[in-house]
Amino acid sequence: MISNVTSTAATGSSTGAEAMKQATGMNKDDFLKLFVTQLQNQDPLNPQDSSQFITQLSQITQVEQAYNTNTNLQSLLNQGGNSMTMASVSMIGKQVQASGSQVSLSSGSPSSVNFNLGQAADQVTVSILNGSGSVIKTIHGGAMSAGDGSLNWDGTDNLGNQVASGAYSFSVAASDATGNKVTTTPLIKGKVDGVDMSGATPVLSIGNVKVSLTDVTAVSSGG
Secondary structure (H helix, E strand, O other): OOOOOOOOOOOOOOOHHHHHHHHHOOOHHHHHHHHHHHHHOOOOOOOOOHHHHHHHHHHHHHHHHHHHHHHHHHHHHHHHHHHHHHHHHOOOOOEEEEEOOEEEEOOOOOEEEEEEEOOOEOEEEEEEEOOOOOEEEEEEEOOEOOEEEEEEEOOEOOOOOEOOOEEEEEEEEEEOOOOOEOOEEEEEEEEOOEEEOOOOOOEEEEOOEEEEHHHEEEEEOOO
16 A cells, blocks of 8 residues: 655654655555445455555555654754754854964954964964955964964055955964974954854854854853
């Protein structure tokens, strides 16, 4: 009776049985009603094979259980989404660290360009890029220890002109005393001042920089 059913997750408050009936036109209760009706109207001289009915009932029960499983999984996914939303809202006012190579600039105020060094470096250079990918500012730093570090950007370009507020990309290059390249990882750090929950994953606002919640690697009390 049931040969092939496409599994479809139930949504909202629909139960697995309701979702199954919408997809196939029948659930377990409907099958039992049909079963009883067939028994009542069978030919006494040529009765139906009861083992066939039992097999069919077992099949349709398994299908309904699959729909119930999908319903429960969907419910768990929805709860997980709600938990993620609440977690993102709770981050407003907190200091966060995330993977990424952007820095927020408010015109007239210096910004901190953050990164991590895989080992101690003798020279560190940060390049600030505009929206076209062109370097507008080069910042040179001296010797720095391994681990998290930063260099300040005064918000000007290489000609000394103040650049507009916004989110800017940056790259970091470092070398040790012998000139060998040091592994660098750009970081985004700052206070969360807003959350966009319009998409599947909440997006945090850190000044002019947008950070996906999934990219956050550390959270601390606001300062």
